[in-house]
Amino acid sequence: MKVAVISANLGGYDAVAPWPEQEGLPPGVTVDVHRLDDRSFPGRDLAMTSRLKCGIPKWFGAELLPGYDVYLWVDASRALAPDTVAWFLNRLGMYELALFLHPERMTIRQEYEFIKARLQRPGETYLNSRYAGEWLEAQYRAVSKPWHIDNRLYASTAFAYRPTLTVQRAFKEVWHHKSRYLLHDQLALPYAVREHRVKVLELPENIYTLPQLPITREKRRKPQPPVPPAEHNPNSPVGSDSGFLGQIGRGLDEFIDAFRAPENRIPARPEPPSADLDPGTKVGGW
Numbered sequence: 001m002k003v004a005v006i007s008a009n010l011g012g013y014d015a016v017a018p019w020p021e022q023e024g025l026p027p028g029v030t031v032d033v034h035r036l037d038d039r040s041f042p043g044r045d046l047a048m049t050s051r052l053k054c055g056i057p058k059w060f061g062a063e064l065l066p067g068y069d070v071y072l073w074v075d076a077s078r079a080l081a082p083d084t085v086a087w088f089l090n091r092l093g094m095y096e097l098a099l100f101l102h103p104e105r106m107t108i109r110q111e112y113e114f115i116k117a118r119l120q121r122p123g124e125t126y127l128n129s130r131y132a133g134e135w136l137e138a139q140y141r142a143v144s145k146p147w148h149i150d151n152r153l154y155a156s157t158a159f160a161y162r163p164t165l166t167v168q169r170a171f172k173e174v175w176h177h178k179s180r181y182l183l184h185d186q187l188a189l190p191y192a193v194r195e196h197r198v199k200v201l202e203l204p205e206n207i208y209t210l211p212q213l214p215i216t217r218e219k220r221r222k223p224q225p226p227v228p229p230a231e232h233n234p235n236s237p238v239g240s241d242s243g244f245l246g247q248i249g250r251g252l253d254e255f256i257d258a259f260r261a262p263e264n265r266i267p268a269r270p271e272p273p274s275a276d277l278d279p280g281t282k283v284g285g286w
Contacts (some may be wrong), residue, residue: 001029004059004068005083006034009076013049017079017216024086031085032067051183059154059171059185062163069165074158077216084212088160095201097161097170097193102153103206111153112140139181141193155207156189170196 002032009016022031034057041053057064061071072088074080105111115136140255162169170192177188193200207213 001026001070001089002068003029003031003070003089004061005031005033005072005080005085006036006059006065006073007034007076008054010036010038010041010053012038014076015216016183019080022080022085024084026086026089029085029089032068035153042054049183052178054176055175055183055185058061059175062168062267066163068163068226070160070162071159073156074213078158078213079216081212082215087212091201091203092160092162093201094199095162096157096164096167096199098201098203099156099159099189100192100203100205100207101152102155103285105153107150107153108143108187108190111146112136125280135181139177139187141260142177142181143187145191151190151194151200153186154190154193154202156185157207158213165194166198167246170198201253244252 005019013042019033019035026033030134036057038050058073060136061073062068065071068239070089072085088098105114119136121241172186173192173195174185177192178185182188
């Protein structure tokens with residue numbers, strides 16, 4: 001069994017912590033670690049923010065780095081312990097995707113109401129910095145089908161998955177939502193995995209305190225200057241010569257074409273997005 005561990009630290013937002021060699025692995029398991037930074041991406045800073053770029057290795061890891069049996073995504077705000085990969089493998093079993101239950105809120109509805117209330121709080125700077133200008137209301141309408149709205153909420157800081165077609169379709173759905181409504185995937189992820197009927201293992205452990213995922217980020221740390229674009233590595237799996245960003249671009253072109261279709265058109269700001277959008281419509285064909 002081959003396992004890929006993927007992480008991306010873009011914009012110098014997180015401190016780079018050393019990751020230990022993995023121990024306690026089952027016989028025959030090999031682990032490759034892929035830690036991406038600004039040098040791994042073409043410097044299209046005007047076209048894609050660091051947060052959106054991070055979504056490429058997070059949701060398209062199996063296409064970026066094909067050939068692995070299991071993938072483990074870990075946000076750059078976390079480090080690995082020596083037994084992290086073994087911990088996930090021991091739990092994943094035959095499930096397609098292992099996700100942590102959110103330790104503080106239980107449903108999509110609760111997450112939306114929490115964000116909305118915090119954004120209205122005087123002096124709230126952290127959430128405003130994350131959601132300013134984003135289409136929170138439209139995103140909520142898109143995922144608020146009766147059979148989704150009160151189902152479980154997940155924390156996507158780290159997760160393990162098998163690269164099945166079902167999982168990859170669900171992850172592409174998350175990307176569509178990030179591109180169309182909201183950069184953050186908290187509302188889109190539980191919707192997408194249920195829409196595509198992914199076999200999810202719900203991990204009950206508190207991801208905030210799990211020893212296998214120690215926190216490295218100082219809370220609300222200010223971003224540091226990014227690595228100069230001149231150091232870009234074109235041979236990176238997401239490099240300009242890899243062809244993968246071309247696939248992303250073609251997919252986004254299809255997305256934009258469908259987005260501009262009269263039946264999907266959203267009014268220009270400052271009006272809110274139209275409520276007559278079909279929340280579950282999959283736009284784009286990739």
